[in-house]
Amino acid sequence: MLDEIDKLGNDFRGDPAAALLEVLDPEQNVSFEDHYVNLPFDLSRVMFITTANVRDAIPAPLLDRMEVLELPGYITHEKIRIAKRFLVPRQIAESGVPARSLAFDDEALARIVERYTREAGVRGLERAIASIARKTARRIVERGRGPLRVTGANLKRWLGPEEYPEEEMLAAPAVGVSTGMARTAAGGTILFIEALPVAGSGKLKLTGSLGDVMKESAEAALSFVKSRYATAAADGFFASHDVHLHVPAGAVPKDGPSAGVAIAAALASLALGRPVRNDVALTGEATLTGKVLPVGGVKEKVIAAHRAGIREIVLPRLNEKDLEEIPNRITRGLKFRFVDRVDEAVSRALAADGPRPARRAGKG
Numbered sequence: 018m019l020d021e022i023d024k025l026g027n028d029f030r031g032d033p034a035a036a037l038l039e040v041l042d043p044e045q046n047v048s049f050e051d052h053y054v055n056l057p058f059d060l061s062r063v064m065f066i067t068t069a070n071v072r073d074a075i076p077a078p079l080l081d082r083m084e085v086l087e088l089p090g091y092i093t094h095e096k097i098r099i100a101k102r103f104l105v106p107r108q109i110a111e112s113g114v115p116a117r118s119l120a121f122d123d124e125a126l127a128r129i130v131e132r133y134t135r136e137a138g139v140r141g142l143e144r145a146i147a148s149i150a151r152k153t154a155r156r157i158v159e160r161g162r163g164p165l166r167v168t169g170a171n172l173k174r175w176l177g178p179e180e181y182p183e184e185e186m187l188a189a190p191a192v193g194v195s196t197g198m199a200r201t202a203a204g205g206t207i208l209f210i211e212a213l214p215v216a217g218s219g220k221l222k223l224t225g226s227l228g229d230v231m232k233e234s235a236e237a238a239l240s241f242v243k244s245r246y247a248t249a250a251a252d253g254f255f256a257s258h259d260v261h262l263h264v265p266a267g268a269v270p271k272d273g274p275s276a277g278v279a280i281a282a283a284l285a286s287l288a289l290g291r292p293v294r295n296d297v298a299l300t301g302e303a304t305l306t307g308k309v310l311p312v313g314g315v316k317e318k319v320i321a322a323h324r325a326g327i328r329e330i331v332l333p334r335l336n337e338k339d340l341e342e343i344p345n346r347i348t349r350g351l352k353f354r355f356v357d358r359v360d361e362a363v364s365r366a367l368a369a370d371g372p373r374p375a376r377r378a379g380k381g
């Protein structure tokens with residue numbers, strides 16, 4: 018078992034990836050020779066297992082020799098179960114608190130997971146539980162107090178102010194602001210695509226720590242929107258405006274093509290002067306000609322959208338199968354739209370009626 022294969026160093030001390038290339042290749046490793054031992058080993062009957070957090074950081078030739086099994090991160094519901102069965106009993110025992118003297122309710126554990134830790138695993142969760150267990154031990158020793166029940170309401174007393182704010186959908190539909198979803202190391206999150214018209218000539222300005230792939234997908238979305246919604250009003254709009262597109266939080270790096278559909282919705286909303294529904298979240302890669310391609314992380318994204326109060330989710334048709342992995346109690350309250358084309362996604366996202374608010378800024 019080779020742990021953390023994505024963190025291989027490669028410098029003047031040598032290149033372990035090159036050695037591993039021979040070790041892991043079943044065609045060559047019948048007589049693997051280590052330069053230090055200088056004796057051939059037959060490794061052909063060894064089954065190597067490697068682990069990694071990020072696929073992209075594994076050297077490509079190595080990855081090519083592996084069969085990849087993806088293990089999704091835990092969702093909140095699973096973390097609560099792990100905490101109840103393993104982490105809480107273990108930390109209570111470690112701290113020497115009698116088992117009857119400390120209990121966590123589900124709401125408290127859910128809050129630690131969502132507002133204090135936001136991680137893929139459960140290490141931070143276990144640390145938070147450990148910290149509460151130690152404080153309890155001290156309280157029992159100093160003041161003879163107990164038993165103690167940690168609830169969602171009294172959690173702040175133990176852990177201090179929350180580290181992460183609650184993620185909530187927008188309060189109202191807005192022109193030029195669409196709701197997307199992203200997969201993060203800690204699961205999923207919703208994000209807002211903000212587009213604002215400024216005087217100009219149909220160009221795009223991008224901010225929000227966007228990577229190259231995301232920038233290009235925004236350019237492609239703009240070209241698509243320009244050609245698809247080539248009405249007199251939309252043409253007039255792009256003739257006299259640039260669009261500034263921003264994706265908060267500005268300091269969090271974002272990349273990947275999966276926001277393409279959400280970006281197209283924000284841009285079409287501007288061009289047509291129609292607000293985007295705030296209760297709809299979109300994900301999907303958009304091609305230049307307006308096809309929607311499938312994306313990863315659907316489970317995490319849907320769970321995040323559900324948590325934020327979203328009611329309808331627009332997904333690429335080819336992601337329909339991914340819904341099977343999502344617990345029923347989450348999918349039950351949501352409406353799903355599977356789309357093949359960007360314009361279908363856009364028309365789901367744009368509010369059906371309502372006033373056409375005047376555009377801000379510029380000559381219009």
Ligand SMILES: Nc1ncnc2c1ncn2[C@@H]1O[C@H](COP(=O)(O)OP(=O)(O)OP(=O)(O)O)[C@@H](O)[C@H]1O
Pocket residue numbers: 069070099103138139140
């Ligand atoms: N399903 C589980 N049941 C009980 N405990 C768990 C479970 N998953 C994780 N843990 C706890 O989390 C700790 C860390 O898990 P693990 O060592 O598997 O992380 P990892 O996947 O190797 O992460 P990293 O990439 O950070 O090394 C474990 O020691 C254990 O205490």
Ligand SMILES: [Mg+2]
Pocket residue numbers: 020
């Ligand atoms: Mg590990």
